[in-house]
Amino acid sequence: MTTLTTALMICVCGGLGAVTRFVLNTSIQRLWNRAFPLSTFIINVIATFCAGIAAASYAYQTVDQYTYLLFVTGFLGGFSTFSTAINEIVSLTRRKRFVMAALYCALTIVVPLLCVAGGWAVIAASQA
Template sequence: MFGQFLLVCCCGGLGAVARFVLNTSIQRWWARVFPLSTFIINILAALCAGIAAAAYFYNTVDYSTYLLFVTGFLGGFSTFSTAINEMVALIRGRRFVVGMLYMLLTLVLPFLCVCLGWWIGSL
């Protein structure tokens, strides 16, 4: 049990580093109001979570692998709390249209990506 705990921690750390690298890379060339880096990260995480869920459901991967990837890596990689904070910042900055668009896209597209991921993982 303790070994599994440490592995999840390590995978979470790897996910956080991957998020940092991707976030920094996107922000270097995207200098607009829409928080694209967080959006892309959460879309990718949702797609991967759907694929992993289907792989686990169809017994392609075991529970430990699923746990390490979804709870560990994707838990460190995805960042819903940052997305919410960015929505609030957009609204407080009176960028209502962008804030509402970001909120709508952040809630709807990850759901669709999980469904797409599940479909991909079930092939």
């Protein structure tokens, strides 16, 4: 694959990830009308779990570098939304929802780390 073809494929996968995020975000927001930004949280939990699976799959050589690149850099890059999570923390703080902002901040950092480890563990267990 040429560098240009790879770049274009990453763009396509990133677009698919962004559209998937939009659909999931919109669907969750229709059902959830509370201060906690659940849609962004769920999206980032899914993305980090998938990133853990992808990283372990690449490390155990069950997927090639090109597939890993398209999925992680492309799809998950378009799907996950850490910058939105940070913006929501700032928004909660500006609305003086300090406890909610602190809780959301802690969960936004800790839970995705656990999800990456969990995703990795799923693949590692299947390789044992």
